[in-house]
Amino acid sequence: MSTTATLPTTTLGAEGPLIGTQGLGCMGISEFYGDTDAAESRATLDHALELGVTLFDTADVYGSGHNEEFLADFVCANRDNLLIATKFGIVRKAGDPSFRGFDNSPAYIRASVEASLRRLGVDTIDLYYMHRRDPRVPIEETVATMAELVAAGKVRALGLSEVTGDELRAAHAVHPIAAVQSEWSLFSRDVEHTAVPAAAELGVAFVPYSPLGRGFLTGAFTSATELSDKDFRKFQPRFTGDNAQHNAALLAPLATIAAAHDITRAQVALAWVHARAGVHNLSVVPIPGTRKRTRLAENVAAASVRLSAGELATLEPIAGQVAGSRYADMSATSAGRE
Numbered sequence: 001m002s003t004t005a006t007l008p009t010t011t012l013g014a015e016g017p018l019i020g021t022q023g024l025g026c027m028g029i030s031e032f033y034g035d036t037d038a039a040e041s042r043a044t045l046d047h048a049l050e051l052g053v054t055l056f057d058t059a060d061v062y063g064s065g066h067n068e069e070f071l072a073d074f075v076c077a078n079r080d081n082l083l084i085a086t087k088f089g090i091v092r093k094a095g096d097p098s099f100r101g102f103d104n105s106p107a108y109i110r111a112s113v114e115a116s117l118r119r120l121g122v123d124t125i126d127l128y129y130m131h132r133r134d135p136r137v138p139i140e141e142t143v144a145t146m147a148e149l150v151a152a153g154k155v156r157a158l159g160l161s162e163v164t165g166d167e168l169r170a171a172h173a174v175h176p177i178a179a180v181q182s183e184w185s186l187f188s189r190d191v192e193h194t195a196v197p198a199a200a201e202l203g204v205a206f207v208p209y210s211p212l213g214r215g216f217l218t219g220a221f222t223s224a225t226e227l228s229d230k231d232f233r234k235f236q237p238r239f240t241g242d243n244a245q246h247n248a249a250l251l252a253p254l255a256t257i258a259a260a261h262d263i264t265r266a267q268v269a270l271a272w273v274h275a276r277a278g279v280h281n282l283s284v285v286p287i288p289g290t291r292k293r294t295r296l297a298e299n300v301a302a303a304s305v306r307l308s309a310g311e312l313a314t315l316e317p318i319a320g321q322v323a324g325s326r327y328a329d330m331s332a333t334s335a336g337r338e
Helices: 038-050 062-077 106-120 139-151 165-174 195-202 213-218 241-249 252-261 265-280 293-302 309-315
Strands: 009-011 018-020 055-057 083-088 090-093 096-102 125-130 155-161 179-183 205-209
Touching: 038 062, 038 293, 055 062, 055 205, 062 083, 062 106, 083 106, 083 155, 106 125, 106 139, 125 139, 125 179, 139 155, 139 165, 155 165, 165 195, 179 195, 195 205, 195 265, 205 265, 213 265, 252 265, 252 309, 265 293, 265 309
Parallel strands: 055 083, 083 125, 125 155, 155 179, 179 205
Antiparallel strands: 009 018, 090 096
16 A cells, blocks of 8 residues: 555544644654664654644653654744644653652643743644643642643643543533543553543544554564563563463454555554544544654555454454553553543
8 A cells, every 4th residue: 555645634622723633643752662863753753744744742751851852943843834732740750760750730730831832942832731640639720720821822722641531521611622642542442431432522632642552553563572671661561471472462353454455554553543533423633653754654644544344343352352451550541540
């Protein structure tokens, strides 16, 4: 299948701007997935825009600010042609790379947005997410503070990551939420319990991260033992030990369908995610991450793949058979709070 297709468009929420139906997750440019190539990463950003990608996703925690700084020149050079999304709420410690804390306090939010604006070199962030829920702060209070940023012109639209359906409804009652970002793929469908129905009900766009199962669905690796020591997937339960062997065996239907369409397994996995828009009647904008132009073109082409009802039925049971959770500690996810 050709990989030169350009993306169709959808709206970011019920009343949001038109965006490409697939965004680009930029996290891997800075860390988490091994060594990076700055020149190829920048070329990938430019090529994404050429192919119709308009939503570029980062966060203050990616590279402890490096990711936003890396994107700054690209964003400023193309400011009128893209939407930049970033996030607050995850706290790291310089001396402990494994530490993750959460802070949704008003003071922290106000400081975080100023820091992100400075690193990105922009006056306004197009989409500002609460990256993770801080259980010490009522979500209504968090969103009220975020709404102040909209009123001040620092942020155009609000997003939430890894929230339950009830949390989304409570937040939306304070200020309209444009998008919810959570993991959603053939391997991870817990968001369909409450978050996806609530988003459809409220006209909120859904932005699936890790739609390729962090690369596992593509066949790029079959076990965490194949990954570098810098790769955080080595510590995710689905990719280690007996879980990895069991889960790799679940991918056979993807290979069969890919062969029938003359496409890759990655494109099958992404086509399945895109098909969720029709199944659940909402805007779905997956943000697969890549640092390579060839992979980017492959991912974009997947938005034009249409799987048959029979093929979708073949893929339906996979998620229910996956061994291992998506994080060792699921307490910060929507599934951990259902």
